[in-house]
């Protein structure tokens with residue numbers, strides 16, 4: 001690799017990329033040699049000499065979006081043992097997939113995962129395409145996932161750039177431009193490093209470097225294969241990269257949740273609408289989540305039951321932070337007799353079977369709050 005010369009300042013428009021004459025620069029060769037010695041043993045990663053399985057690569061990449069290897073590992077193992085092939089996953093019911101996904105968050109991904117499996121089976125005969133455009137056309141597959149599957153499963157020469165890779169590359173080249181404007185610049189710089197062979201290993205080496213050595217705080221530069229090539233390391237300001245514009249947290253929304261306990265140890269649940277946040281997941285009945293919350297207005301959203309209901313406002317609130325906004329819910333609880341029927345669109349679920357329901361984390365918090373204070 002030529003000395004990194006693409007210091008992309010806020011005022012700098014043109015990006016001078018390092019020239020790539022050789023198929024593999026000495027630094028990239030060092031990165032690959034480091035990867036050969038220190039690659040993480042991940043459950044979805046092919047061992048040396050094994051052919052990567054595109055189904056496993058895709059499944060792990062979808063699961064890993066917005067979360068950690070540690071959080072994903074048990075979900076991945078469960079999915080794989082239950083649905084070992086894409087045909088098996090395509091034949092599963094959406095409900096079962098959502099249930100198995102519950103707790104991993106970002107539930108649109110689980111729905112897309114299921115739709116994508118069906119499309120691959122129906123349109124591609126159960127084989128993932130290796131072509132980037134065809135991958136990109138599949139449900140739930142964006143630029144990053146298409147590049148990751150293409151590079152890792154099929155060795156297509158492309159670099160998937162996630163948050164870890166952005167951090168490594170922004171430090172290596174000391175990219176001064178702030179996010180999100182820096183994203184395309186970092187992509188170009190990452191692509192400029194791509195060797196002409198071992199594209200899959202190169203992608204995974206960058207991911208591993210970001211995940212294990214080039215950490216957000218106190219990167220272990222002494223263990224990095226690029227201590228000399230890295231501009232941020234030379235300057236000693238590694239933690240200043242990637243440069244980010246100050247974050248604006250979304251405005252707080254508030255709402256009410258209504259937890260109805262039946263005397264035979266059941267609780268009332270309903271399904272959320274098919275579209276929007278937490279689509280198709282289960283929930284306790286509740287009001288809208290608004291910026292101008294009004295408790296007496298929200299109480300009009302309480303479920304209508306054919307029983308005399310005495311609502312009790314539980315002390316405390318439940319807080320949850322979504323990607324775009326924080327949420328605070330007040331919780332009302334009531335107890336009704338065993339003979340009470342569920343209103344249209346809702347059903348009674350045994351309390352000791354709640355863990356099997358496709359309940360998002362927010363609703364698990366609401367139920368725990370109500371059960372604690374009952």
Ligand code: SF4
Pocket residue numbers: 168171172213214215219220221224225226227228230231232233238
């Ligand atoms: S030298 Fe340090 S900052 Fe630079 S890429 Fe390596 S770990 Fe990251």
